[in-house]
Amino acid sequence: MMNAYRTIFPILLLFTILSLFVFSTTAIADTSDDTADYSETATDDEFSDFGDEDESGFGEEGDFEEGGGFENIEIDLENIQTSNYEDSPFIFGGFFKEEIDYSHAYEEPDFSKIKSTLNLNLDWKIASRWKAKVNWNGFYDYSYTYRGRDEFTDETLETYESESEFREFFVDGGITDWFRIKIGRQFIAWGQSESSQITDVANPRDLRELGMVDLEDSRIPVAATKLSFLSGSLELNAVAIHEIRGNKMPSVGSEFDVLQDVRMPGIIIEDEELPENNTENTEFLIRLFKTFNGGDFGIMWADIYDDYPHLDFQELAVMGPGSVLLTLVPEHKRIQTYGFSANMVSGSWLFKTEMARKLNVAIARNDALAQVSAITIPGIYDEDSNVIKPWSEKNTHSGMIGFEYSGFQDMTISLEAVAERIEEYEENLSSNETSAQAVLIVSYSALNDTFDAQLFWISFSDNNGDVYRLNLEYDIIDALAVSGGFIAYEANDEDATVYNYRNNDRVFMSLKYSF
Amino acid sequence: MLLRSKSLGLLGFATTFVLIALFMPKIAVSQQLTAREVMQKVDKVDDGETSSSEMTMILIDRRGNQRVRQMKGFRKDYGEDKKNISFFLTPADVRNVAFLSYDWDDEEKEDDSWLYLPAIGKPKRISAGNKKDSFMGSDFTYADMNDLEINEWDYKFLKDSELVEGKDCWIIEGVPKTAKRKKVVDETGYLKVVSWIRKDNFFVVKGKMYVKKGKKIKYFTATDIEQIQGIWTAKKLTMVTTKRNRKEHSTVLLFNKVIYNQGVDDSMFTVQRMERGL
Numbered sequence: 001m002m003n004a005y006r007t008i009f010p011i012l013l014l015f016t017i018l019s020l021f022v023f024s025t026t027a028i029a030d031t032s033d034d035t036a037d038y039s040e041t042a043t044d045d046e047f048s049d050f051g052d053e054d055e056s057g058f059g060e061e062g063d064f065e066e067g068g069g070f071e072n073i074e075i076d077l078e079n080i081q082t083s084n085y086e087d088s089p090f091i092f093g094g095f096f097k098e099e100i101d102y103s104h105a106y107e108e109p110d111f112s113k114i115k116s117t118l119n120l121n122l123d124w125k126i127a128s129r130w131k132a133k134v135n136w137n138g139f140y141d142y143s144y145t146y147r148g149r150d151e152f153t154d155e156t157l158e159t160y161e162s163e164s165e166f167r168e169f170f171v172d173g174g175i176t177d178w179f180r181i182k183i184g185r186q187f188i189a190w191g192q193s194e195s196s197q198i199t200d201v202a203n204p205r206d207l208r209e210l211g212m213v214d215l216e217d218s219r220i221p222v223a224a225t226k227l228s229f230l231s232g233s234l235e236l237n238a239v240a241i242h243e244i245r246g247n248k249m250p251s252v253g254s255e256f257d258v259l260q261d262v263r264m265p266g267i268i269i270e271d272e273e274l275p276e277n278n279t280e281n282t283e284f285l286i287r288l289f290k291t292f293n294g295g296d297f298g299i300m301w302a303d304i305y306d307d308y309p310h311l312d313f314q315e316l317a318v319m320g321p322g323s324v325l326l327t328l329v330p331e332h333k334r335i336q337t338y339g340f341s342a343n344m345v346s347g348s349w350l351f352k353t354e355m356a357r358k359l360n361v362a363i364a365r366n367d368a369l370a371q372v373s374a375i376t377i378p379g380i381y382d383e384d385s386n387v388i389k390p391w392s393e394k395n396t397h398s399g400m401i402g403f404e405y406s407g408f409q410d411m412t413i414s415l416e417a418v419a420e421r422i423e424e425y426e427e428n429l430s431s432n433e434t435s436a437q438a439v440l441i442v443s444y445s446a447l448n449d450t451f452d453a454q455l456f457w458i459s460f461s462d463n464n465g466d467v468y469r470l471n472l473e474y475d476i477i478d479a480l481a482v483s484g485g486f487i488a489y490e491a492n493d494e495d496a497t498v499y500n501y502r503n504n505d506r507v508f509m510s511l512k513y514s515f
Numbered sequence: 516m517l518l519r520s521k522s523l524g525l526l527g528f529a530t531t532f533v534l535i536a537l538f539m540p541k542i543a544v545s546q547q548l549t550a551r552e553v554m555q556k557v558d559k560v561d562d563g564e565t566s567s568s569e570m571t572m573i574l575i576d577r578r579g580n581q582r583v584r585q586m587k588g589f590r591k592d593y594g595e596d597k598k599n600i601s602f603f604l605t606p607a608d609v610r611n612v613a614f615l616s617y618d619w620d621d622e623e624k625e626d627d628s629w630l631y632l633p634a635i636g637k638p639k640r641i642s643a644g645n646k647k648d649s650f651m652g653s654d655f656t657y658a659d660m661n662d663l664e665i666n667e668w669d670y671k672f673l674k675d676s677e678l679v680e681g682k683d684c685w686i687i688e689g690v691p692k693t694a695k696r697k698k699v700v701d702e703t704g705y706l707k708v709v710s711w712i713r714k715d716n717f718f719v720v721k722g723k724m725y726v727k728k729g730k731k732i733k734y735f736t737a738t739d740i741e742q743i744q745g746i747w748t749a750k751k752l753t754m755v756t757t758k759r760n761r762k763e764h765s766t767v768l769l770f771n772k773v774i775y776n777q778g779v780d781d782s783m784f785t786v787q788r789m790e791r792g793l
Contacts, residue, residue, distance in 0.1 A: 050730050050759075069734025069755045070721055073767050075573055093607045123611075131792070172791065177782040180791070189636035216634035230787055291786055293617075294625050296640060343640055345625060348701060350642040406645045409704060409728045448574060448764050449652030478582045478606045514607040 094120040097512040101143075103255075105505040112255075112506060114142040119167075130173030138164035153253030159208060160254065167221050180228040185221045188239060190287055190300060191341045192352040193400045195439040195458070196418045197307070199300050199339045199356050202239060202285055204307035206248045210256050210501060211458060211467040211487055220245055223277075233291045241283035244275045246332050247307045260500050262311070266323070272309055272330040281305070295344035300356075305332040310362035313388040316372065324376050326368075328390060333362040339398075348407035352416075354400045362391040363422060366430040395423040402439075414441040419461075436461035450475040465491030465498025484509035550670035550687045554710075557717045558663045563746055563775035565591045570601075574652055575765040584609065584651065587793060589779045595620030597662060598784035602793045609651065613638075613789035618662045626661055631789035638786040647704030647728075654733060654754035654766040658703040667695045673709065679720050680738075684711040700727055716747050731758045744775045 101113035117139040124132040140162045144152055149161075170184025191200035194215055203219040223243035229236040249272070250256035252263065259269060275281040283304040290297050309330035317325040339356025368390040375386040402416035416439045425433040440457040456469040468490070473483035486507045491498040548556070572584040588601035596619050603612040613631040615638070628641040646658040674686040689708045691699035700706060704726050711721035722735035733756050737749035752768040782788060 050725060050732055069723070069732065069757050069762070070736050071734075071753075071755065072736065072738060073575065073753055073755075073765055075767055075769065091610070093610060095607070177780060180787070187636045216632075216636070219636065228787065230782065230785065232781070233785070235785075235787055291627070291629075293619065293627060296786075345627075345640060345642040347643050347698070348645075350640060404642065406642050406648070407701060410648050412645070445649070448576070448654075449649060475608075477580075478608060481608070 089125040091123040091125075092121070093123075093515060094118070095512055095514040097510055099508065099510040101506045101508040103504065103506050105503045107503070110147060111143050113508070114146060116140055116142070126171075126173070129175065130171065132171045133168050135166065135168040136164070137167045138162070153251065155251035156254045159248070159251035174228075178230045180230065182226040182228070183224075185223045185243070186226065187219050187221055188224065188226060188237075188285070189219065190289075190298065192343050192354050193341075193402070193416055193418065194414065194441065195416050196354075196398075196400055196437075198354040198398045198400055198418070199298070199337070199341050201302050201304060201307070201337055202241065202283075204245050204247045207258075208248050208250050208254075208256065210498075211456065211469055211489070212506075220248060235287075235289045237285070237287040237289070239283075239285040239287075241285070241304065243277055244281055244283065244305055244332070245307075246272065246274055246305075246309055249309065249330075255504050256501060259311075262328075266325055268325060268327045269311065270314060270327060270329040273332075275305055275332060294346075295342060297340070297342045299340045300338065302337040304335065304337070306335045306361060307332070310364060310391050312362075313390055316376070316386065316388055318376055324372055326372055326388065333360065333393075335360050348405055350404040350406070352400075352402050352404070354398075356398045358396045358398065360393050361396050363394045363396075364391050364430040365389065365428050367428045392426065392429060394425075394429070397421045397423065410446060411442070411444045414443070415439070432462055434461075435464075447474075460497055463491075463493045463496060465489065465493075465496040465502075467498060479514050481512045481514075482509070483512070550672045550685075551665070553685060553687060553712060553717070554663065554665050554668075554670050554689070557710075557712060557719060558665055560717050561746070563592075563744070565589070565777065565779040566773065566775050567777070567779060568773040569771045571769040571771070572651070572653055573767040573769070574654075575767070577761075577763055582606075582652070589783050591779045591781070591784060599660070600784050600788065603651070604793075611792050612651070613792065614650075615784065615786060615789050616657075616661065617784075620662075622664065622666060628657065629786055629789060631786070636790075638789050643702045646702050653768075654756045654764055655768075656704060658705075659754075664699075667692055667699050668708075677711065679711050679713070682720070683714045684720065685714060686711055704728060718747055718749070720749075726756075729758060731756055731763070733757070743773050746775050748773055 095117075097115075097117040097119075099113055099115040099117070100111065101115075103110060103112040106112075117137065119135065119137045121135045122133070124134075126132055141160060144157055144161045149157060166185055168185055168187070170182055170186045172180070172182040174180035188202035189200060190202065191198060193200065197205065202224070203222060206213050206218045206220060222241050222245055224239055224241040227238045229238075250258055252259070252269070257263075263269060283302070285300065285302040285304065287298055287300040309332055311328040312331045313326075314329045315325075315327040317327075319325055336359040337356050339354065341352075341354040343350055343352040345351075368388055371388045375388075398418070398420045400416055400418045402414065404412055404414045406412045417436065418439070419434060419436040421434045422429065422431060438457075438459045440455070440459075442453075442455040444453045445451065446453075452473045454469075454471045456467070456471075458467040460466070466489075467487065469485065469487040471483060471485040473481055475481045484507070486505070488505045489498050489501040491502055493499060567587070567589045570586045570588060572586065574582040574584070584606065585604040586601050587604060588599065590597060590599045596617065598615075598617050600613065600615045603609045611631075611633045615629045615631070617627040619626055625643060626646075628645070629638040630641055631638045641657065646661065647656050649655075650657050650660060668689040669692050670687050670689050672685060673688045677684050677686055687710050689710065690706070705724050706727050707725040709723040710719050712719050718737065718740065719735075720737050720740070724733040724735065725731075726733060733754055736753040736755075737751070738753070739750040741748060741750065748770070750770045750773070752770075753765065755765045756763045
């Protein structure tokens, strides 16, 4: 069934786009008009179907009288609920969301998410140049109780069942127009890519469910001090991150566990170790950003901990002849990054790129078990001096080129090609010298923005699989939105990145109430 | 806006006109001015060096259901160039969304636009192709909120005189110039625009836009017109989208607390200010 997606998806993509046109108030026949030859001036034919009184083909269906479109719509202001945003320095808001996912590809299909999320937000305008914000987010996923908590590891329950955290907690302001300081837990969003972290490296990411988390929800906030110096279209940012956080990774025993292939008898993987939050471990980032006519440009430098953990050696114990116990621990390595990002508009096209070089990155090796075998030969093994080296330190190049096309009304098509290359590549590395992925996003709005559709297609290079996601959302009223869709994982190669997730396909729906 | 962008002022909301021809015999003006010259006067009328205002946007679907948005906007002129920024205040799901645009007078320069969505956390540049899209679900497009590109349109009088609310108006038809037709239609979505322009103050009081996609007609109306600080201002704008004489959707913009020429700092019109909010 999974293999069929590769064939079916392009057809599905085309069908969906066409369906969206139909769903909107515009007929498919009208869309063909968009591609008409513009070399001539408007002809009478172009106006023939407008049904206007002043043009040919008028008045067949409608109920307007002459000049009916120029009606004076009376608005009863008494019945319009407006904000008192100027009356109080405090603005309180938030949302409640209920999500249900159904994993139909399980051996025994079942609900994989019955999640209630509450988000509370308080904005406080302290003074004309100063403001503060507190945003708290918490969720509880009832599906684990529903399916039986005994069926899951403690780590899975800890990672997925519930969470409570302050996503933002900061004070922001300045004493002049050219200087601004923002202190507290915050998001620092840089770069152009919507799918990859190339220069956008300040915030870790939520990677607990591959392909399921939207960009806006994927960033993990960090406590930081951000200084901004402004001069016209030029902005200089200097950031010190005081809170060292890593990516939120799938837990052991969870369906998206990235270490499934490493977990085997004789190997223990300890809990992740994060660097302490102290002055020695403070992360630093600098960015220079400029807007100019037709485009934006930014250069950046960062000295940070890699948000993605690597497995480091902790202990090797020989339990007996042919029996060893290797203990590894996920750790975060200090790395340096420098790079640039840019975009440029031309008509309906937005071209974008990001490039970065990352120094001292820990790349996993594929010969850790061979090292174990070599040093545990009786007579050679010395538990005090022998260590296993499960990773190598390398520099990498990362790059993204892409575009957004918005020539179709209410539709944007975005394509990003992302590649990473390891410098001074060695055969004992578990990654390929060059890896790549392409991300296609088709976004469509209709019914005066009350209906939105998004199609995602992530394709990993070297036959590492594909992820497809369709998300449809409809605003029943401003405050209440219902959405639904599906996500599918496809991989044929057993070594593929996505192969272990091939049975994790889901259909999902949610209801969100904003207040 | 194609009808007369100053009447929206790109969410600077300055709905303004100076009585350039106030003391001129109206018939004489009509005889002297070509349709293009009228549109140039529409485009050049002083709407204040700066403006700020609050706006309530009411979106009305075909069943009469209403959705309400509140915004605050600022505009500043830099010679012939204009910069505008607007912030959404309500409802909750669009709170703190901001829209910034630089409207360059030089035709060789592409206008610059950014949209800031708090959920994304960074300003996103918008290409020209987005300009024909609906502005936040309304019947107004991003193009409606940019200044008039007169040199890209051909104009002619459809009628020399018609009374609108008791005021004498010209009716002028604009169609994209042949050489720029694809560009203009791609960017605006409009095949033709008909404008009712008051002779006493060059104020566009009505308009009819022929939308290429869906073959729809949009009807624009400016009402509650009054002088604020000596500048003509429409405090209510209406846009009704129809297809084959059936109303599909309407948007009403109500302006409040309109203030002209009281200075707006340059730092207001930056992408950094979008992130910072009001």
